[in-house]
Amino acid sequence: MSSITLSHLTVDFGDGAKGLDDVSLDVDSNEFIALVGPSGSGKTTLLRSIAGFLEPTSGTISIDGKDISNTPPERRCMGMVFQQHAVWPHMSVADNVAYPLKMAKVGHADRSARVHRALELVGLGDFGRRKPVSLSGGQRQRVALARAIVADPTVLLLDEALSALDEPLRDSLRRELVSLTRREGLTTVHVTHDRAEALAIADRIVVLDKGRIQQVATPQKLLARPASPQVAAFIADATILDAHRDAHEVICPSFGLSWPAPDSADISCVGVLPSHVELTAPGTPGAVDAIVTSALFEYNRFSVTAQVGADTTFRASTTTRPDVGDTVGLRISTPLMY
Structure with a gap:
């Protein structure tokens, strides 16, 4: 198990763009961290910097307190x-997995034992002699995972490693991956767009x-209290x-809505989460009329998008599916305030 410390990490690209801008982060031993953000946010740049494939312009990367920046x-x-498993087709499964050990000049007997254990860990114990062409996509990604862990790394880096797989295989491998990292004590950093x-x-x-960190939090805290409007929009829809404080109220003039104001702090906008929105009959007092633009089934509820005016949409959840084009009322409870 190893901890990772990033201190004031900056990556400047040749065209003047910043890949990372003064990023500092502590990852605890055996912790599973996910990096998310919109395209171009810096998540893959951060992962590749930790791996050593990109050299930071400034700042340091430490493992267990030891600077490994160089x-x-x-x-x-x-x-x-990686997202694409990069399994070599001309090698057997066992030879693919053994490759890092062979490069490290690990002896044959030790190499064979470690390859067998790695394949057992990913559920491919009997697949060593097979060629990758005979495997499914999920099995080939398991081979890539076995190759990544065969040398007993203290840190596992995953770059969209599951995104090329179809459900429910992706869900199954996701669960196996979490169990494996827990069991083997691997500190894991996982880039995903999902x-x-x-x-x-x-x-x-x-x-x-x-290129900057907007928030670091547990999933529960991130959903309950996004740190900024941008995080709230990206992570929680x-x-x-726009809103402003007026004495003891926060007022949203565009929709004629108001809510009790917090004790202090100025307010410039509010974030309305799907959990803040209740669908009602159109014309309900205190609600805003909207047009349903989509209604998607998600397990035991429907995720509804409803539009107010020309360009403002809200998300809501309901047990009864409305039709696209229906007029509904949206009753909005106290939102997040920024």
């Missing part, structure tokens, strides 16, 4: 799995935007509305 990737004792996946499997989630 240590080459092969000496960082990290395993990495918010639901991050919320399901991570101990903490790091939300990035424009919040609708952001």
Whole structure:
């Protein structure tokens, strides 16, 4: 088990763009961290910096307190799995998994034993002699995972490692991956564009935007209290509305809505989460009329998008499916205030 410390990490690209901008982060031993954010937010840049594939412009990367900023990737004792499994088709499964050990000149007997254990850990104990062409996509990704852990890394890095898989295989491997990292004591950093996946499997989630960390929190805290309007919109489908404080009320003039004001602090906008929105009959006092633009079934409820005016949409959840084009009322309880 190893902890990771990033201190004031900055990555400048040749075209003047910033990949990372003064990023500091502590990852505890055996912690599973997910990096999320919009495209270009810096999540893959951060992962590749930890791996050693990108050299930071400034700042440091430490493992268990030891600065590894200038240590080459092969000496960082990290395993990495990419979106595309990169399993070599001309090698057997066992030879694919053994490759890092062979490069490290591990003896044949020890190498064979460690390959067998790694394949057992990923559920491919009897697949060593097979060629990758005979495997499914999920099995090939398991081979890549076995190859990443065979050298007993203290840190596992996952770059969209599950995104190429179809459900329910993806869900199954997701569960196996979390169990494996817990069992083997692996500190894990996982880049994903799938918010639901991050919320399901991570101990903490790091939300990035424009190369900077916007929030680090447990899934529960992240959903309950996004730190900024941008985080609320990205992670929780919040609708952001201009608002202002007027004595003891927060007023949203565009929709004629108001809520009790918190004890202190200025208010410039509010974040309306789906949990703040109740669907009612159109014309209900205190509600805003809206047009249903989509209604998608999600397990035991429907996720509804409803539009107010030309360009403002709200998300809501209901047990009864409305039709697209229906007029409904939206009753909005006290939102997040920023």
